[in-house]
Amino acid sequence: MHIPVLLKEAIEALGVQPGGRYIDCTLGGGGHAAAILGQSSPGGQLLGIDADPKAIEIARARLEAYSESTLLINENFANLQAICIKYDFSPVHGILFDLGLSSFQLNDEERGFSFQHDAPLDMRLSPSPRVSAADIINTFPETELAHLIRTYGEERNSHQIARYIVQQRPIKTTLHLAHTIEQATGGRRGRIHPATRTFQALRIAVNQELEHLEAALKQAVSLLGIKGRLVVISYHSLEDRIVKQFMQREAKDCICPPGTLTCICGHKASLRLINKKVITPSPAEVQLNPRSRSAKLRAAECVITQDEPHDIAESLCFSAGVEANGWRRPALVEKLRRTFAAHQTNIF
Numbered sequence: 001m002h003i004p005v006l007l008k009e010a011i012e013a014l015g016v017q018p019g020g021r022y023i024d025c026t027l028g029g030g031g032h033a034a035a036i037l038g039q040s041s042p043g044g045q046l047l048g049i050d051a052d053p054k055a056i057e058i059a060r061a062r063l064e065a066y067s068e069s070t071l072l073i074n075e076n077f078a079n080l081q082a083i084c085i086k087y088d089f090s091p092v093h094g095i096l097f098d099l100g101l102s103s104f105q106l107n108d109e110e111r112g113f114s115f116q117h118d119a120p121l122d123m124r125l126s127p128s129p130r131v132s133a134a135d136i137i138n139t140f141p142e143t144e145l146a147h148l149i150r151t152y153g154e155e156r157n158s159h160q161i162a163r164y165i166v167q168q169r170p171i172k173t174t175l176h177l178a179h180t181i182e183q184a185t186g187g188r189r190g191r192i193h194p195a196t197r198t199f200q201a202l203r204i205a206v207n208q209e210l211e212h213l214e215a216a217l218k219q220a221v222s223l224l225g226i227k228g229r230l231v232v233i234s235y236h237s238l239e240d241r242i243v244k245q246f247m248q249r250e251a252k253d254c255i256c257p258p259g260t261l262t263c264i265c266g267h268k269a270s271l272r273l274i275n276k277k278v279i280t281p282s283p284a285e286v287q288l289n290p291r292s293r294s295a296k297l298r299a300a301e302c303v304i305t306q307d308e309p310h311d312i313a314e315s316l317c318f319s320a321g322v323e324a325n326g327w328r329r330p331a332l333v334e335k336l337r338r339t340f341a342a343h344q345t346n347i348f
């Protein structure tokens with residue numbers, strides 16, 4: 001079982017409402033998705049995305065009762081915009097990212113994500129990355145390996161670890177790597193196993209996690225309707241820094257360097273921060289689900305979209321006098337949008 005993290009907080013931050021349309025970019029076991037579908041019925045719709053084909057299978061079984069209102073796609077969220085165009089799924093009321101790995105992936109003895117089991121050093125979320133963790137460990141020069149472990153694992157002992165790895169090559173399995181790192185660092189001292197940070201670094205590098213997150217966040221904003229919500233749960237400081245900086249930048253009208261006398265950037269805020277302080281799990285949640293301990297939730301609301309007629313059409317469709325459920329709204333929006341365009345109507 002994968003226990004969804006910050007579930008109540010995520011649903012609240014997304015402002016899930018009946019008839020709404022939502023995207024879960026990290027479907028996993030379908031825990032958050034099930035709650036979104038429950039809360040958005042009747043008439044709610046969900047587009048669920050996961051890079052891992054096995055996650056899609058698990059989620060499909062879990063969400064069977066909602067099969068009429070769900071569309072599950074095995075893709076990387078770095079292609080979010082293209083997916084939404086292909087399946088005509090925008091604008092939406094909310095987009096969720098619950099980053100990292102699910103318990104299904106961590107516990108899968110063949111994937112090599114964890115050093116709790118001996119497994120081949122693979123660590124690919126989907127079959128598409130050409131390079132596995134074993135390729136990196138066994139082919140990178142020592143200095144590059146140290147740099148990768150330092151940058152993506154924020155590991156202070158990166159040089160020592162890289163040196164031991166190079167001496168021990170070839171390293172093909174998780175336990176061989178974990179043992180090598182233990183030797184390099186002089187064994188376990190604190191609560192965290194000395195291999196934790198190196199394993200994180202390898203997973204991030206293999207799956208290009210940070211690049212994909214940056215790309216997806218930018219695309220997500222353009223898919224939100226007025227007051228649509230963007231909610232991101234991250235699990236380590238590198239992810240959280242990207243999310244925090246992105247939301248803070250998008251919540252500003254000007255992003256010129258400090259000291260610039262007149263604005264030259266022309267940047268307009270597209271988001272409003274909902275929770276100025278990051279949301280973290282309660283002690284009770286951490287006790288129940290220790291994997292939640294490092295979780296951080298940030299949320300923001302869309303304040304503009306690129307397309308003004310579209311915004312107006314959408315807000316009309318949501319006004320009290322219009323009886324349109326979640327399925328009919330997109331068609332109505334599109335019709336109004338075309339009418340505006342055809343008549344070049346200037347009603348503003």
Ligand SMILES: C[S@@+](CC[C@H](N)C(=O)[O-])C[C@H]1O[C@@H](n2cnc3c(N)ncnc32)[C@H](O)[C@@H]1O
Pocket residue numbers: 002003004005025026027028029030031032033049050051052055075076077078098099100101102125212213
């Ligand atoms: C923490 S789990 C999500 C768990 C889910 N919220 C639940 O309640 O069951 C993260 C999921 O995101 C997926 N994932 C990570 N990076 C991804 C990416 N770039 N594109 C698509 N899916 C990704 C992983 O395969 C994993 O299944």
